[in-house]
Amino acid sequence: MKTFIHNFKYTIKIIIHNKTQMMWSIVFIIALGTLFYASFGNIYEKDEMLHSIKAAVVIDDGSVKQNFDDIVANISLDGEESLLDITEVSGMEEAEELLADEKIKGIFYSGQGELKLIVKEEGVEESILTSITARYHQAVTVAAGLSKDAPEKIPDAMTMLLTGENKNIEKKLSDGNGDTYIQYFYNLIAMACLMSVNAGIAFAVGSQANLSSIGARKCISGAATLTQTVSGLLATVITQAICSLLGLIYLIIIGVDFGNQAGYTGLIILCGCLTGTCLGFFIGSIGGLSRNAKDVIGTAIVVGTAFLSGLMVGNMRMVVEEKCPVINKINPTALIADSFYSLEIYDTYDRCFGNLITLLIISVLCVFGGVLVGRRKRYASI
Amino acid sequence: MENTVVKIENLVKRYKETLALDHFNLEIKEGEIFGLLGPNGSGKTTTMNCILALLTYDKGSVEVFGGEMNPDNIEAKRNIGVVMQNVAVYDELTVYENIDYFCGLYVKDKATRKKYVDEALDFVDLQDFKKFYPKKLSGGLLRRLNIACGIAHKPKLIFLDEPTVAVDPQSRNKILEGIVELNRRGATIIYTSHYMEEVEQICTRIAIxxxxxxxxxxxKDELKKMIKNTETIIIEAIDISSEDKKNIQALSHVYEVHTEGDKLTIKCSGGKHNLIRVLDYINERDIPCGRVYSELPTLNDVFLEITGKELRDKEA
Known part of the structure; x- marks a missing residue:
C-alpha cells in the first residue's frame, strides 16, 4: 500500500508539472468552447427560443376588441408569459411608425366589424400573428353559423375557440435544457475526457523498458508492476478529470448551461477520463509499435469517435443510430455526450447510468488487456 | 569462498540476423568490480539487459543471487541497482524528488528512505542542487543524479552502463571514485564501458x-600477460635509416619495429632495461630524435593483439 501511495503521489506530481500536457488538456476546451460559444452560443436564445411578439392594436370597432382581448389573454408561451406583447395605439399613423422602426412585428386593426393584420415582412413571428388573426376569424365564423342552428351552444364554442382550450394533455419529459446546440458542448467535454488517451499512452510508454529509459528503470525496480500500473493509472485519471472539470467550469462561467446536477456531471467526467486513460494505456501497452504510431492511433480514435458522436456534424449521432446503432453503444465519446444529454433531459438516471456502466466495462477491458500484454514482459530489443 | 552473484551460461541472443550474444558465459563473484569491456556493439548492454530480465534470449540461462532471473523475481530485483547509459530521470521532479521517487520503489519506510536519499545526495555531492530540476543541471551533474537514482536504495548488486559517457574529466573522476567507494561499502559492481582506462583503473576483474x-x-595483469607485448617504446621526431631499424629489431626482446611518419614504435616482449638498450643504440649512432618514452601494455593492446583491431573508436 505504501508503494501504491508513493507512486500515486509522484505520478500526480509528474503530470501536474508537465505544463504542456496540462495546458493542452485545459486550453483545448477553453479554445474550442469559446469558439463554439461565439459561433452559436446565442442562436438558440435568439432564433429558436420563442419570445413575446410585439404588436400594436388600433381599435376603431369596440365589438372586435372584446373577442380579440380574450384570444390575446389566453395564448401564452409557458403558462405565464403572454405570446403577444400588445401596445394599444391611438391611430394607424403611430402604429405604422412603430412598424417602420421595427419596434413591432405587426399591427392589428379593428374596424367595421373586422380584424386586419398588417405586417412588414415574412417570418416566424409574422406567421404567428397571422394564425392569431385566423383564429379570430374562425371564431367569428363559427359564432355566425351557430347563431342560426344552435344558439345555445355559442357560449361553449366561443370559449373553446377564443381561449384556445385544448383537450390534449401535454406531458413534458423534464424541465431540462432543450437547446439543440448544447449537444456541441456535450460533445466537446466528451472529447476532452477522451483526450485522456494521450495521458494513458504516455503513462504506458513511460512504463515500458523498450520505449523509455525511465520505463526500463521502473521495470527493473523492486515494486510490483501491478501496483505501479494501478496507482499510476488512478493518478492519471484524477488529474485528467480535474483538467476537464476546469474546462467545464470555464464553459459554465461563459454562459453554457450544463444544468444543476454538479455531482452527476462530475461523475460522468470522471468515468469519461477513466475510459480515455485506460484506452490510452491499452494502446500504449501494445508491443511492436513506436511511440509515434501509438500517438497517431490515439488521436485517430479521439477525433474519429468525436466525429461519430456529432462534434463536427450535429446530426451525425442520429445518422449512426439509423445506419449502425451498435457504434453509438460502444463509442466512448457518444456515451459520455449522451450521459450529459440524458442527465439534462430525463427525470430518471437509467439511461445515464447505463452509459456509465458501458464506459466502465470498456475501461476494465482496456486495463485488463494492457496488463495482460505488459505482464512479465521481456522485450525482443531495447 | 565468495558467493556467485551472477552466473550466465551459454547465452545466445539474436536480433534478427545479427548474433548479439554468441554462447556467452560469465560468472561474477560477490564483492567484485567486474568490468565488461568491448567496442560499441560488442554486446555489453545486451548482456546487462539479459541479466536484468529486460530482454528475451534465444538460449542459455541467467542466475542472479543463486536464482533464475525473470521479470517476477522481485526479491532479486530489490537488491539490484541500475545506472542506465541514458539518463533516466523525470524532468518534472527536482533532484531530491527524483531520488526519493526511485528509492521509494524499493524502500517503503519513509524515515529510512529520507536517510537513504540524503546519503545518496551526499555520495554524489548534489546536496546543493537538491531543489534543482534536471534541466538546470550540467551534463556531469545530471550523470551524478542518474547514479544517485540507481544506488540510493543501497543495492547489493549495481549495474553501471557507461556512466561516464559525455562527462567532463572532473565529474568522471568523481564518478569513478564513487564506484570504488560503493564497492568498498559492500556492493558488487558490474561496470560496462568502452573506456579501457576507466576499466583498468577501477575493475578487479575484466571480461573483454x-x-x-x-x-x-x-x-588486468592476467589479461596483459596473455599477450606478447610487455613494453612499447616510442621515439618521436626521429630520422632513422632502414639499416638502423633492422639493427634495433635485432636487439634482444624487441619483436616489432615500425615507423609512422617521424615516430618510431618499438615493441618488446619480456626482458628488463629495454628502454636503456634502445637509447644506448641511438646515442651510439648519434641519431637525432625528440621525445622518448616507454609504455606498458594497455587493455587496448590486449584487444588489438587478440582481435587485430582497436578497442576504441578513433574519435572516442
Missing amino acids: MDKGKNIALGT
Whole structure:
C-alpha cells in the first residue's frame, strides 16, 4: 500500500508539472468552447427560443376588441408569459411608425366589424400573428353559423375557440435544457475526457523498458508492476478529470448551461477520463509499435469517435443510430455526450447510468488487456 | 569462498540476423568490480539487459543471487541497482524528488528512505542542487543524479552502463571514485564501458567482449600477460635509416619495429632495461630524435593483439 501511495503521489506530481500536457488538456476546451460559444452560443436564445411578439392594436370597432382581448389573454408561451406583447395605439399613423422602426412585428386593426393584420415582412413571428388573426376569424365564423342552428351552444364554442382550450394533455419529459446546440458542448467535454488517451499512452510508454529509459528503470525496480500500473493509472485519471472539470467550469462561467446536477456531471467526467486513460494505456501497452504510431492511433480514435458522436456534424449521432446503432453503444465519446444529454433531459438516471456502466466495462477491458500484454514482459530489443 | 552473484551460461541472443550474444558465459563473484569491456556493439548492454530480465534470449540461462532471473523475481530485483547509459530521470521532479521517487520503489519506510536519499545526495555531492530540476543541471551533474537514482536504495548488486559517457574529466573522476567507494561499502559492481582506462583503473576483474563473445577474462595483469607485448617504446621526431631499424629489431626482446611518419614504435616482449638498450643504440649512432618514452601494455593492446583491431573508436 505504501508503494501504491508513493507512486500515486509522484505520478500526480509528474503530470501536474508537465505544463504542456496540462495546458493542452485545459486550453483545448477553453479554445474550442469559446469558439463554439461565439459561433452559436446565442442562436438558440435568439432564433429558436420563442419570445413575446410585439404588436400594436388600433381599435376603431369596440365589438372586435372584446373577442380579440380574450384570444390575446389566453395564448401564452409557458403558462405565464403572454405570446403577444400588445401596445394599444391611438391611430394607424403611430402604429405604422412603430412598424417602420421595427419596434413591432405587426399591427392589428379593428374596424367595421373586422380584424386586419398588417405586417412588414415574412417570418416566424409574422406567421404567428397571422394564425392569431385566423383564429379570430374562425371564431367569428363559427359564432355566425351557430347563431342560426344552435344558439345555445355559442357560449361553449366561443370559449373553446377564443381561449384556445385544448383537450390534449401535454406531458413534458423534464424541465431540462432543450437547446439543440448544447449537444456541441456535450460533445466537446466528451472529447476532452477522451483526450485522456494521450495521458494513458504516455503513462504506458513511460512504463515500458523498450520505449523509455525511465520505463526500463521502473521495470527493473523492486515494486510490483501491478501496483505501479494501478496507482499510476488512478493518478492519471484524477488529474485528467480535474483538467476537464476546469474546462467545464470555464464553459459554465461563459454562459453554457450544463444544468444543476454538479455531482452527476462530475461523475460522468470522471468515468469519461477513466475510459480515455485506460484506452490510452491499452494502446500504449501494445508491443511492436513506436511511440509515434501509438500517438497517431490515439488521436485517430479521439477525433474519429468525436466525429461519430456529432462534434463536427450535429446530426451525425442520429445518422449512426439509423445506419449502425451498435457504434453509438460502444463509442466512448457518444456515451459520455449522451450521459450529459440524458442527465439534462430525463427525470430518471437509467439511461445515464447505463452509459456509465458501458464506459466502465470498456475501461476494465482496456486495463485488463494492457496488463495482460505488459505482464512479465521481456522485450525482443531495447 | 565468495558467493556467485551472477552466473550466465551459454547465452545466445539474436536480433534478427545479427548474433548479439554468441554462447556467452560469465560468472561474477560477490564483492567484485567486474568490468565488461568491448567496442560499441560488442554486446555489453545486451548482456546487462539479459541479466536484468529486460530482454528475451534465444538460449542459455541467467542466475542472479543463486536464482533464475525473470521479470517476477522481485526479491532479486530489490537488491539490484541500475545506472542506465541514458539518463533516466523525470524532468518534472527536482533532484531530491527524483531520488526519493526511485528509492521509494524499493524502500517503503519513509524515515529510512529520507536517510537513504540524503546519503545518496551526499555520495554524489548534489546536496546543493537538491531543489534543482534536471534541466538546470550540467551534463556531469545530471550523470551524478542518474547514479544517485540507481544506488540510493543501497543495492547489493549495481549495474553501471557507461556512466561516464559525455562527462567532463572532473565529474568522471568523481564518478569513478564513487564506484570504488560503493564497492568498498559492500556492493558488487558490474561496470560496462568502452573506456579501457576507466576499466583498468577501477575493475578487479575484466571480461573483454567482441561480437557477443567473451574473448578474454581475468584481472588486468592476467589479461596483459596473455599477450606478447610487455613494453612499447616510442621515439618521436626521429630520422632513422632502414639499416638502423633492422639493427634495433635485432636487439634482444624487441619483436616489432615500425615507423609512422617521424615516430618510431618499438615493441618488446619480456626482458628488463629495454628502454636503456634502445637509447644506448641511438646515442651510439648519434641519431637525432625528440621525445622518448616507454609504455606498458594497455587493455587496448590486449584487444588489438587478440582481435587485430582497436578497442576504441578513433574519435572516442
